[in-house]
Amino acid sequence: MLPATARAAATDAAAEASAATPADGPVVTTDTGKVRGTAGGGVREFKGIPYAEPPVGMLRFAPPRQALPWRGVREATRYGNACPQVSRYGLTQASDTEDCLTLNITLPDTGATPGPRQKKKPVIVWIHGGAFVGGSSALYPLATMATAGDVVVVSFNYRLGVLGFMPHPAFPASHNGGFGLEDQRLAMRWVKRNIAAFGGDPDNITVAGESAGAASICMHLIAPKETEGLFRRAIVQSGGCAHPLREVAAAATAVGDKVAEKVGCGDKAGADKSAALACLRKAKVTDLLAAAAEVGGADLMAFSPVYGTKTVPMQSFEALRQGRFVKVPVLNGGxxxxxxxxxxxxxxxxxxxxxxxxxxxxxxxxxxxxxxxxxxxxxxxxxxxxxxxxxxxxxxxxKVGLNNCIYLEAGKLMRKHVPVYEYVFGDPAxxxxxxxxxxxxxxxxxxxxxxxxxxxxxxxxxxxxxxxxxxxxxxxxxxxxxxxxxxxxxPVAAGSPAWPRYTAETAxxxxxxxxxxxxxxxxxxxxxxxxxxxxxxxxx
Structure with missing residues (x-):
């Protein structure tokens, strides 16, 4: 890994080189530098903005670190790389690029540059799904949501699978098995600090997601010491908040040790955990992905969040039953x-x-x-x-938390403490x-x-x-x-039936x-x- 000064210089050079290309897109100043996006189709879009340093070298299997500032204007016109993953079910494209922690912002184009006197728009932060092992923010076009709802929409990539959700005895105990969730939280903190410059209201942020993205939101809800104040509302689509999680130590043995052994790092653990960690940080990404695919097999939960760490302090359904979660309104269903x-x-x-x-x-x-x-x-x-x-x-x-009775269970547990709006999507066509x-x-x-x-x-x-x-x-x-x-x-839709608060089975x-x-x-x-x-x- 390069020293901080060298990395900063490299970042500056890259930004300045991209800025040399003539462009007339909208420019916004963030706390790490200026970015130039595109305007068209009724929206302004900014893509591929780094919110964290590339998680390589000493930052692999470690909590993310805030992106370094750059000089000049950085072009933000293309999505960043998808995080490392193998193709699954033909639904995702393979990637082995670890430099992937970027975010995207889409907002309605009113013709005016967002300023302090303009009314700030609500913000929706979308977390993509993919069973915690696949997917990327690039799969989700944000323009329709932004224009239809007059909102600012943000999406981002986060570490997946073996690099984002594998626990191991040698990893930092406080965040073991939760590096992907920590990426998400760093992205949300970036949004909180910077979204006003894009016309968004930092005090009116809703975090939303589907599948693994929704399950991630469940994890953010039950870690109030880590996430309080980052969002004001939550939309959980097929999240399974009330389904049991794996305990970190057991998962580290069942999954992490086996992956380490397959990439030649298993015999280096012993009493010196640092040797195993150093070995895993040097392993080829492709080897880690192959080992993870072999160890995980058909187990959908092999690389998913674990509890018993600072990242996820306790079992999810217990946290909901005890009311130990971030108290915000929730829209929940599947x-x-x-x-x-x-x-x-x-x-x-x-x-x-x-x-x-x-x-x-x-x-x-x-x-x-x-x-x-x-x-x-x-x-x-x-x-x-x-x-x-x-x-x-x-x-x-x-076996799997993606089922309707579990969704309703989560809603019943949460509604004792916060407003909940429950749904079932049922279009047969x-x-x-x-x-x-x-x-x-x-x-x-x-x-x-x-x-x-x-x-x-x-x-x-x-x-x-x-x-x-x-x-x-x-x-x-x-x-x-x-x-x-x-x-x-x-939730209100003009000319459509009223959506009641979830206070009874028929609501x-x-x-x-x-x-x-x-x-x-x-x-x-x-x-x-x-x-x-x-x-x-x-x-x-």
Whole structure:
């Protein structure tokens, strides 16, 4: 790693070189230097702004460090590199570039340069998903959200998988297994300090995310000493806040030690942890990614947040039950058929799920409760065995937190302390987010994203350019609800049904074309059936 002065000089040179290119885009001054973006299509956009130093050398497997200042004007017209990852399910593109900690800002172009006398706009900070091992901010076009809601929208990249969420006995104890979350918090602090220069209100920030992005928000909520004051509201889309986390020490042994061994660093731990850490910091990124893929296998939780550190101090559902979380209004929910998507991934990978195998498929998830589950969820009630399996798990699964009863559980725990607005996204005509698996899908995990981010690019490009008219109407309603919540803390859409606060089972918003309005989601997803079977998960 270069000394600080040398790194600063290199940063200055790069900024000055880019500034030598003639440009007439809007220029904004941040606390680390000036950036030049683009204007067009009704928005101003600034892309690829560094919020942290590249996490290489001594900063690999360490908390992030604030970006160094630069001289001149830095071009901010292209997205930064995606953080290291392998391609998964054809939804993400591989990357092995560690210099990836950048953010993007999109705001409505009013024709005037944001200034101290202009009214500041609400800010939405979007955290991308990807199972903590994939994805990037570049997949989410922010312009429609910014213009439709008259808000400033921010997105960013953060370390993923083995580099961002792997715990190991040699890593710093306070942040072990949580470097990706620390990246996110550093980005949020950057936004808090700088967003006023882009016309955003630093005192009216909503943090929002889907899947791993939403689960990250759950982690930020339950670490009030680390995140208090960084955001005023939270939008959690398919986050599973009430699902159990892994404990750091156990995960370090189950995952970290095995990865270290596969890259030739396992025999260096012993009593001298510094030797193991030094070895892991020198390992090739491609070797770490390959080792992580082998160790993680099909385990969706292998590289996900752990608790028992300063980053995530305690078990998530316990923090919610005890009211030990950041007290802000929350908009929370998920997709009606969440886990049909993961059944599709299994089928696409060669799994044979049939009516004959259905009992055994259920047993792999529900163990001794399988006979009871079979009675309430017979395969004959569905169009196919894969559809049935996906629907059962979408109601409740003890294995994966992406299910509707867990979402409702989190809402019930949080509503004792803060305003909560709960929803279920249920558009049966939602665009596909994976190639046709040969069975009925419907509104699966991540199906709502094209409604928020038109032309959402998961590299499969399946959604097409436009939604069908009923779905587009729902998208417009959702955009109004979401941005209203970011503005005031209450989701309101002109001409659409009132969204009640989640105070009763029947006060969950049904986001389905032709049926938008409150309904009893607990009954729809049979949470009363699941509660006595899994009282440790469903307590409310």
């Amino acid at each position: 997709d009606a058929e969440e886990l049909r998507l993961y059944v599709a991934y299994d089928v696409q990978a060669g799994a044979k799920i049939t009516a004959e195998s259905y009992p055994d498929d259920l047993k792999a998830v529900y163990a001794d409760t399988t006979p009871t589950v079979l009675k309430d969820y017979p395969v004959t009630a569905y169009s196919s065995a894969p559809t049935a399996l996906g629907s059962v798990m979408s109601d409740f699964s003890p 939602a665009p596909p987010v994976t190639p046709d698996p040969g069975f009925e899908m419907g509104p699966v995990h991540s199906s709502e994203l094209p409604y928020q981010f038109p032309h959402f690019d998961n590299t499969t490009k399946l959604a097409g350019p436009d939604l069908a008219p009923p779905s587009q109407k729902l998208a417009d309603q959702m955009m109004a609800y979401w941005t209203s919540f970011a503005r005031t803390g209450i 969950v918003m049904n986001l389905t074309p032709g049926h938008v309005g409150p309904f009893d989601a607990s009954a729809a997803h049979k949470c009363g059936f699941w509660k006595p079977l899994y009282p440790g998960f469903l307590t409310q």
